[in-house]
Amino acid sequence: MTVLLFFNELSATVEAPQHRTDHVMAEFVDLLRAIRGWRGDIALVTAVELKSMELAPGYSVQQWIAASGANRDRWRLIRALQNRAPYRSVLAEEADANVEYRYGDRLAEGIGAAHLSDGLAVSLTYDTVWDRTSLDVRRKMLVEDDSGEVSLREDTVEVRHAAAPGHAVVHKEWVQETGRDGLVSGDAIWESRTYFFPHLCFLPRVERDLRELRQDWVRPVASALLKLERSISEWSANSAALPQWQTYVSQEFEGRERLCRFVDLDGLTRVFEWHARFTPGAGRLHFRLVAEDRTARIAYIGLKLGI
Template identity: 30%
Template structure:
């Protein structure tokens, strides 16, 4: 199962660093990424521009620091993690969100939060925490701008990684060859989730090689875990990814016939990428199951 990480561009070395210090900083990042890959072999490193062009301060690029044969293996390792990184910046536009960290716009950190991924940074005094607070601004369909404080998972040191071990191991290891296989094995894979009939075609349409197949699997698995760990007496489960209600003006679009309890509002939704994918759900407090009504584009 792929593990997406986003490089925090705000952490890139400054002009004040010497070439030696900058190389050491890169080496520490590579060591961190190697440790993450040891835990999650499907690691990907995304950035807002190609790795060869990343600014390392003092008119340096990441590739310019690769000046001798000793760095060839490290460079090959980094390039092996790179995957269409710079194209994903458009996801923030699709999600009608923008993010700031301490007053500075942050694309990498924002993308990591938007899709519930992991942000990684070059080591530095400003990047020592395992959770970073961001300001998130989101434009609603009615044109209103909302602002909230959110936290993104983050690692720059092995100590950060130790804090995130449990989360890293919670990501599902099972991949499906196609949506058809996922649908056929849904009772085994997601016993606490109930799927409305309309979702069969939405899942089966995820063919082998579909970019949405893995992200949909991840979100469904996280919902399964939330349902399984739903504590008695709580009105809703504790979700493992960001789940939000639909805006009041759009709530009527989310009415569906429940499997167990008549017409309900399925306005709670989790997001997935690529694109602005949504999984709409209703949480049944009677039996602690989660019903899935829609998997696909925005309703």
């Protein structure tokens, strides 16, 4: 599974002389090289095409590349990591309507995407504000409770961050271990379901749900499934009446059960009354517990039913 680095566009909005920019960019590439030394499958995701961006007012990336042969070599590394990115936009259009991240009073698209995708935000070192290994970011998100009421939730989240090789060392273990499951797309989740989710059974209709899954939902869905798998695997090993949930799970209200009816593996239509949630937006994962073999049967993954 590719380790995703998200470029913090806020770190490039500083006036600086050319020699300062050259130093900052050299340090940035040293950061990327250090991380690539721990994992070969890293990718750099940016909100804009870097080659068209200004590194400082009046000094574009193209000018920086042309300034020296060393810079051209550095650019080749940056470009190679950009080309490995599984998608080009840091946040899917659907996510923009449901969640907003701010650092201070500024919108923080790259930092927010790093949090949403469980990645690492990377910055240029123009400003000492980026001299840290994590960032506290304000998040606003539309959430829906069990009664269907939608409200705006505001909280502070911590995001992994690095702007220099020394910062990256703090995240070395995470870089080395994260993403080994290979779940970078809905296709990958479906095709590896037997291996990663032995205690979960998927109805055939779920294949389409996963193969058409929004990109910003891939990791939240993978995370929800992994937590559900752990819950069910522990349930299968004890005599408890219900699993001890490791993610937020609830039963559908009686009046909405008609929306949760799906044709089961034996051809009978049943209510899949349990659901786990995922964000951004009103994401739902519907399933039912199969007590006889201590498994969970997944029937639906997508937007909340009935909306």
